[in-house]
Amino acid sequence: MTPIIEFKQVSKAFDDKIVIDHLDLTIQKGEIFVLVGPSGSGKTTTLKMINALSEPTDGDIYFKEKRIKDYNIQKMRWQMGYVLQQIALFPTMDVKQNIEVIPEMLGWSKKDRSEAVDRLLKQVQLDPEQYRHRLPKALSGGEQQRIGILRALAANPEVILMDEPFSALDPISRNALQELVLDLHKELGTTIIFVTHNMKEAIKLGTRIAVMNKGKIVQCDTPEVIIAQPKTAFVKTFFEETGEDEAKLVKVADLVAMGYYRKEIDERLEKINGNTILSDTYALFAQHAALTIVENGQAVGTLNHQDVFAFLSRETQVNEA
Amino acid sequence: MMNTFLDTLNERKGELVTAVFEHLTLSIMALLIAIVIAVPLAIWLVNHKRAAEVGLQITSVLQTIPSLALLGLLIPFVGIGTPPALIALVIYALLPIFQNTYIGLSEIDPSIEEAAVAFGMSRMRRLIKVELPIALPVIISGIRTALVLIIGTATLAALIGAGGLGSFILLGIDRNAPALTLIGAIGSALLAIIFSTLIRYLQHLKPRYTIITLAALIFVIGGISFSQSGIFAPNTIRIAGKLGSEPDILINMYKEMIEQEDPDLQVELEPNFGKTSFLFSALDNDQVDIYPEFTGTVLESLVDVPEDVDSQSLDSDQTYQEAVTLLNDQFDMTLLKPMAYQNTYALAVKKEFAEENDLTTISDLKKIESQVKAGFTLEFIDRTDGYAGIQDKYGLDFPSVQSMEPALRYQAINNGDINLLDAYSTDSELQQYGLVILEDDQELFPPYQGAPLMKTAFADEHPEVVTALEKLAGQITEEQMSEMNYQVNVEGKQPAEVAKAFLLDQGLLKEGE
Numbered sequence: 139m140t141p142i143i144e145f146k147q148v149s150k151a152f153d154d155k156i157v158i159d160h161l162d163l164t165i166q167k168g169e170i171f172v173l174v175g176p177s178g179s180g181k182t183t184t185l186k187m188i189n190a191l192s193e194p195t196d197g198d199i200y201f202k203e204k205r206i207k208d209y210n211i212q213k214m215r216w217q218m219g220y221v222l223q224q225i226a227l228f229p230t231m232d233v234k235q236n237i238e239v240i241p242e243m244l245g246w247s248k249k250d251r252s253e254a255v256d257r258l259l260k261q262v263q264l265d266p267e268q269y270r271h272r273l274p275k276a277l278s279g280g281e282q283q284r285i286g287i288l289r290a291l292a293a294n295p296e297v298i299l300m301d302e303p304f305s306a307l308d309p310i311s312r313n314a315l316q317e318l319v320l321d322l323h324k325e326l327g328t329t330i331i332f333v334t335h336n337m338k339e340a341i342k343l344g345t346r347i348a349v350m351n352k353g354k355i356v357q358c359d360t361p362e363v364i365i366a367q368p369k370t371a372f373v374k375t376f377f378e379e380t381g382e383d384e385a386k387l388v389k390v391a392d393l394v395a396m397g398y399y400r401k402e403i404d405e406r407l408e409k410i411n412g413n414t415i416l417s418d419t420y421a422l423f424a425q426h427a428a429l430t431i432v433e434n435g436q437a438v439g440t441l442n443h444q445d446v447f448a449f450l451s452r453e454t455q456v457n458e459a
Numbered sequence: 460m461m462n463t464f465l466d467t468l469n470e471r472k473g474e475l476v477t478a479v480f481e482h483l484t485l486s487i488m489a490l491l492i493a494i495v496i497a498v499p500l501a502i503w504l505v506n507h508k509r510a511a512e513v514g515l516q517i518t519s520v521l522q523t524i525p526s527l528a529l530l531g532l533l534i535p536f537v538g539i540g541t542p543p544a545l546i547a548l549v550i551y552a553l554l555p556i557f558q559n560t561y562i563g564l565s566e567i568d569p570s571i572e573e574a575a576v577a578f579g580m581s582r583m584r585r586l587i588k589v590e591l592p593i594a595l596p597v598i599i600s601g602i603r604t605a606l607v608l609i610i611g612t613a614t615l616a617a618l619i620g621a622g623g624l625g626s627f628i629l630l631g632i633d634r635n636a637p638a639l640t641l642i643g644a645i646g647s648a649l650l651a652i653i654f655s656t657l658i659r660y661l662q663h664l665k666p667r668y669t670i671i672t673l674a675a676l677i678f679v680i681g682g683i684s685f686s687q688s689g690i691f692a693p694n695t696i697r698i699a700g701k702l703g704s705e706p707d708i709l710i711n712m713y714k715e716m717i718e719q720e721d722p723d724l725q726v727e728l729e730p731n732f733g734k735t736s737f738l739f740s741a742l743d744n745d746q747v748d749i750y751p752e753f754t755g756t757v758l759e760s761l762v763d764v765p766e767d768v769d770s771q772s773l774d775s776d777q778t779y780q781e782a783v784t785l786l787n788d789q790f791d792m793t794l795l796k797p798m799a800y801q802n803t804y805a806l807a808v809k810k811e812f813a814e815e816n817d818l819t820t821i822s823d824l825k826k827i828e829s830q831v832k833a834g835f836t837l838e839f840i841d842r843t844d845g846y847a848g849i850q851d852k853y854g855l856d857f858p859s860v861q862s863m864e865p866a867l868r869y870q871a872i873n874n875g876d877i878n879l880l881d882a883y884s885t886d887s888e889l890q891q892y893g894l895v896i897l898e899d900d901q902e903l904f905p906p907y908q909g910a911p912l913m914k915t916a917f918a919d920e921h922p923e924v925v926t927a928l929e930k931l932a933g934q935i936t937e938e939q940m941s942e943m944n945y946q947v948n949v950e951g952k953q954p955a956e957v958a959k960a961f962l963l964d965q966g967l968l969k970e971g972e
Contacts (some may be wrong), residue, residue: 189577191573191576191577211579212579212580212581213579214579215576215577215578215579216578216579218577220574220577220578222570222573222574222577223570224568224570225570226568226570226571226573226574227574228571228574228575228588228589228593229571229593230589230592230593230595231588231592239578239580240578240579243578243579243580243584289578299577
């Protein structure tokens with residue numbers, strides 16, 4: 139095991155407020171390292187100190203055993219992919235131009251860049267012919283973040299930093315992108331540092347997880363150890379609070395989108411709006427066997443017990459995988 | 460009305476094309492200069508919030524200076540003609556361009572800025588690849604606002620001899636010819652609409668094509684105005700005239716006389732060039748070669764008269780001699796021999812008003828002093844041989860004195876808004892509106908005789924021009940001048956045509972040359 143990033147007694151204060159308090163941390167080459175914690179715990183600041191968007195007030199951070207402050211920051215950043223929560227694709231550039239931002243600065247030839255873009259698009263199941271020249275605003279949220287990941291990956295960086303990349307996405311896209319990250323990691327072996335406030339996401343993705351609170355790391359272990367032996371009450375509660383049932387996040391419309399419904403429409407049935415959270419339908423299903431789904435004032439189909447259970451059991455399979 | 464408009468349009472299409480090009484050259488140059496100043500300034504200040512606020516304040520204050528005042532303030536520093544007009548227009552264009560560039564850049568989503576930094580882009584690369592393209596629509600809309608503003612304001616450039624469509628508007632007001640004013644106004648409105656649409660269209664092209672189109676446009680307009688600027692015709696003599704039909708007729712006579720004397724000389728006329736001070740400073744700065752000036756005006760407004768000379772007591776001959784001497788001493792200028800007629804100030808009232816109140820002289824106004832509603836030109840109010848002299852010499856002090864543009868006061872007296880005005884003794888409107896001149900019984904108004912004014916160096920270089928123009932000395936009576944003014948102002952004849960007919964009639968010009 140080779141350390142790629144090391145924090146040694148790193149502190150960070152904004153004015154007088156201490157956000158990071160004497161942090162020691164070692165990230166190994168090739169792992170998915172997840173920083174998880176509630177908002178204000180310092181996880182994002184920790185991430186941003188790695189690519190020097192934020193500078194420590196005290197202590198040193200090492201990238202490949204050299205202090206970050208001794209690097210040419212601009213060139214160092216070309217070796218670190220970055221994926222943002224806001225996605226932040228450059229709105230005036232098309233998909234191809236967004237992906238080749240760093241390769242262009244690295245001086246790759248036009249041919250190499252085009253080939254890389256096409257290869258990457260295929261890797262995330264987007265047809266290059268169809269997507270290459272689209273502008274970001276013509277893509278769905280999930281598609282945008284796929285491109286966001288490709289933009290970070292394009293120049294084969296040693297490290298990819300991901301700052302709550304999926305928290306603004308709907309549950310279905312989020313799930314698909316989590317799978318994508320795992321696939322890409324398996325294939326490329328790139329070190330990924332991933333920030334999230336969702337313990338479930340952390341457990342699904344992390345090789346190791348660091349649980350942060352108030353600027354300190356409370357526990358840093360593999361997911362198995364964190365679940366089995368939470369070190370403090372904070373870790374235990376945090377896991378219980380955020381490890382939420384999918385049913386509280388999924389809407390009826392999401393089931394429709396995934397095909398868990400019937401196309402027949404029976405106007406006599408009780409109606410349910412597409413925006414209803416899945417868990418809120420349970421009370422209705424206690425009284426009715428089936429409901430008519432209404433989207434934008436129009437009946438689109440029927441939902442019954444079987445559909446709901448089919449969906450929920452599918453979720454379980456994914457989680458166990 | 461429609462017919463008049465179309466006839467005028469047809470008659471003046473040559474001048475209109477020239478005016479449109481002058482207007483466009485001026486506007487587009489001003490716009491480019493403003494872009495070159497405001498865009499980099501906003502880029503530089505976008506990371507200095509406090510300085511940017513100051514910048515916005517300054518450009519807003521500049522915006523509030525009335526355009527006429529701004530032009531006036533610039534004349535002492537840069538003279539007249541294109542430079543002050545250009546500077547004024549640039550100043551007006553700064554605010555919208557600066558403001559929009561600043562807003563466009565500062566409203567970029569911070570997460571996009573963060574992404575650009577995190578991907579290791581240099582400051583310059585961020586600006587060119589990310590920030591400017593995102594802010595471009597807002598910047599372009601600022602440029603469009605500036606352009607519309609510039610094209611509108613550029614009509615004022617005519618006031619200081621920079622030409623453009625404003626010349627039509629001014630001329631229209633002066634001649635009481637609404638068709639001319641309309642041509643100027645509609646012309647500038649059309650230009651604004653066309654160019655605003657063009658810019659909107661350019662915005663949707665790829666940047667490369669936008670730049671190519673702009674470059675082509677600048678090249679074409681620049682080329683045309685360059686070829687029109689007379690740089691390729693060194694033998695050209697530029698003769699200008701003040702606002703009004705009389706100077707216009709006179710400079711046309713000058714042109715005919717000079718071209719008869721030496722057919723190789725090219726004479727270019729700049730009619731309705733502006734007011735006295737503009738013209739004099741244009742002559743002094745070699746922007747024009749000759750213009751007709753009055754002996755009285757020289758002593759009153761242009762030269763410093765020695766204290767031992769009482770210019771008010773001089774007769775016509777003495778006035779001319781004094782003007783010649785002082786112009787030569789103080790400005791190295793030559794005033795050729797004057798024509799016969801006197802175009803002096805006069806006070807005039809409606810014929811019925813004179814009869815009702817038994818008025819024949821200026822002194823008679825004393826009887827009805829409290830009923831007088833006077834409409835005077837600004838120049839007349841200000842001059843010691845104008846209203847100031849009337850207060851002094853006649854002891855008159857009117858309860859209501861309004862300052863008005865020369866052409867407007869005739870309409871005002873016709874509508875009854877005023878009942879007394881200042882006039883020139885050769886004005887065609889005296890006849891047209893049924894006005895009578897009150898006799899200057901105290902001999903306040905000095906003698907005003909017209910003569911060509913030029914630099915002595917120019918007179919020495921072009922003796923043939925002097926010979927040609929001196930043939931007009933002692934010609935043209937007041938009646939003849941008034942008649943010619945009537946033909947132009949009321950009958951709508953062209954000054955060139957009236958001038959030529961008179962010269963032929965007097966045998967000064969030989970037919971067929």
